[in-house]
Amino acid sequence: MSPDPSIPCKHTVDCRVESIACVAVETFLLTLRAPSIVKAARPGQFVNLSVPRCGEILWRRPFSIHQVDNESGTFSVLFNVVGRGSQALNRVQLGDSLNCLGPLGNRFQIPPGTDELIIVAGGLGIAPFYFLLQDWAQEPFQKIIFYGVASNDRFCRLDDFSRLCSSLHLTTDDGSQGEKGTVIDSLRRHLCIKSERNRFLLTCGPTSMLRAVQRLGAEFQLSGAVSVENRMACGFGACMGCPVKLKNPGAPHKPYALACKDGPVFSLTEIVIDE
Amino acid sequence: MNEIAIRIGSVEFANPIMVASGTFGYAEEFDGLVDFREIGAVVTKTVTLEPRPGNAPPRIYETAAGMLNSIGLPNVGVKDFIDQKMPFLRTLQSRIVVNVAGVTAKDYVAVVACLDSVPGIDAFELNYSCPNVKQGGMSFSSNAQIAEAVTASVRKETKKPLIAKLTPNVTSISDIGRAVEQGGADALSAINTLVGMAVDVRTRKPRLSTITGGLSGPAIKPIALAKVYELCKSVSIPVVAIGGIMNLHDALEFFMVGAIAVQVGTANFMNPGCAAEITRDLRCYCQQQDLNLSDLIGSLEVDG
Known part of the structure; x- marks a missing residue:
């Protein structure tokens, strides 16, 4: 559309x-x-x-x-x-x-030929993916969600998400529901299973998780995208208050992109995710 | 028809509501969000001779009725400004004031020299006051002799109006105001942000990468009013007021203490249509009260 x-x-x-x-x-x-x-x-x-x-x-x-x-x-x-x-x-x-x-801001884009979309969400990082799954409901590829929270009373809309995806892997820090641990352990096990499918990662959540997903993406040579959060005064590129560090800036005087205008979605390999 | 147009040097502005440098990008960011025709002047993001990357994050923090920023003047440099940013600015009916900064006096002169013959530029605002740039910057605004000398050097490069933007972070803003008037400025704009700071108690780290930054927003309006009032009594050139202006009421206060025009800054971030709304409200107010803007300027009544 x-x-x-x-x-x-x-x-x-x-x-x-x-x-x-x-x-x-x-x-x-x-x-x-x-x-x-x-x-x-x-x-x-x-x-x-x-x-x-x-x-x-x-x-x-x-x-x-x-x-x-x-x-x-x-x-x-x-x-x-x-x-x-x-x-x-x-x-x-x-x-x-x-x-x-x-x-x-910009939007999620999934490369043509993808046949396994892997969503990795921590906490409220799940938020943008409902709209994505709604919009891509008719797409034939696999949609796998790894969703982690601190404890089971923090999961949002599990029934709705499970309807919209092929499989939903839950983790909690305290083990109160799903697997005890972080989404990263669960994701790693999934990625270790050899697959002929074209996998694409999408992630949103706490910074430490985003870094770990970025590392896993590199380790398994997967492409993907990350949606970042940032303090913003305006949201449309005027205040320049939400810089995101680029790994390979186009020019030395342009080391940053703006989360609001150039993002919030960036390629997984494009940005430096700082603690 | 109630008159709200103003004049600075040789240039007439259709109305006295401007948007402040650094809060309005190069205007293109606001396309679709504001009626540009209602903005008296767009003051651009600061332009420097060479491109600048800006400061490391975090650059901003929200405080009580205000915000701290330490953006660090990221900009594309004067050459790309002319090639990439002026084409859009030129399409606007607003006056275009280019805000200029430099590390040395020569930088200011060089940038203005590059821009003077570029079509579509109506005036220059000399940024003597950014608190977030390590070298230079502040010294131009905190030392009256240097400020006067730089203004005089730039004056030789252009016949266009020069507006000198002053910092409140000095002992006597009127000393600096009188010096730049002497140096040939056509107007003053004040105030830039106040140096401020916030701490994350959990991590014990400053909220900004540069530790301190510039405070803006409604929190600084009373200080701005006092500084503008002081300046208006000290110089004979017009003063353009800046500092926490969110609505017509705020603007009227500044007119009454003597400002000829106002710049809307931080408010643009939350309400991108703010400046245009104030212009419409001012027009209505003048009509209802049957006043011209000139009846308001400096109309403060002080007893005794």
Whole structure:
């Protein structure tokens, strides 16, 4: 589907809060009505939401587009209540209006010929992959998810994810559900099984996990992409506050890309993932 | 018709609402997000003679009603600015003010010399005040003699209006203001960011890679108002106010203390349409009150 040229790539729009639901410990699914965002959005992109009624909070907050529903013109974001912004967001009521800037950033792209898509998600890093799997539901290739969290009360929407993928491998740090340990151990075992399939890795989550996926990708000579998170003041390339270090910069004076504009999706081999 | 146009040097600006350097990229980033026709002037991201990579991350941190930044003036350099950034800027109906910085006085002169004959540039803003660049920068704005000398050297390169952007991180901003006026500046803009800092208590590390950075946003507005008020009383050239302006009310405060124009900065990040909204609101306000902008400028009433 090519984007509708009548819809601007990025715009600001007031969205009505359609629902807010607790889907795991300290984790909420916020659904907003914004047909123009839904129409323009592609998997991997994000929105920057204004946090309501709090003068002290200045910036918008960036969220991966987690799910879209074309029929109702709504989209959802998944967030953890961790700081001032998400606490304020958690206080929104049905019917409230939030200003949304988006869709922002680039998108996931899966190379032609891929016949096994491997998604590696840690914690809330699962967020962008629901939209991706929705969008790629008809694609015939295998979709394998490795999803790790600290403990089982932090898994989000397992039933929904299992419907959208070929297999779902769960890990928890404390062993309360799935395998005890990290997604990396589980992923490594999978990669050790020889396969004729063209595998492609997609990953999002904590920095330490992203680094480990990057290393595994190199070890098994797999290509892939990583979706990064970063503090952002604007989300569209103006503040230049979200640099991501490039492994092989095109020019010495351009050692950084911007997470908001050049990303958030980067090739797994393209960027330096710092601790 | 209530008049809101202003003049700096030989150039007329259709309205007094500008966007501040470093908060509006090279304007192209805002395409589709703002009505450029309502912006009196776009002040570009700083341009230097050679390209600059900018500072290492983390570069920004949100604070109470404000933000810290240490971006470090990343830019494509004057040559690529002309080739890659000017074509879009030239299509805008806003006035284009190019913000210029250098490590040495010669750099400022060289950049302005390169740009002076480039079509579409209406004025220059001399960035004497970036707190996040290790060499130079600050010394131009914290030493009155140097600031005057640099301004005078640049003055020889161009007939276009020169706006000198000043730092608040000095003992007496009016000393510097008077010096650059002497050096031939057509206007002053103030204030740039205040040096600030934040610490991550968990890791005991500073929140910015450069340890300190520049504080901007509504948190600095009262300081900006006091500095602009002081400058307006000290110099006879116009003062363009910068510092935490989020809406018409904020802009009116600056006009009342004597500013001829304002620059919207940090607000552009959260509300990319902010400057255009303020222009529309100002027009409405002047109409409702049946005032010209000139009736507002310096209209502060001080008892006694």
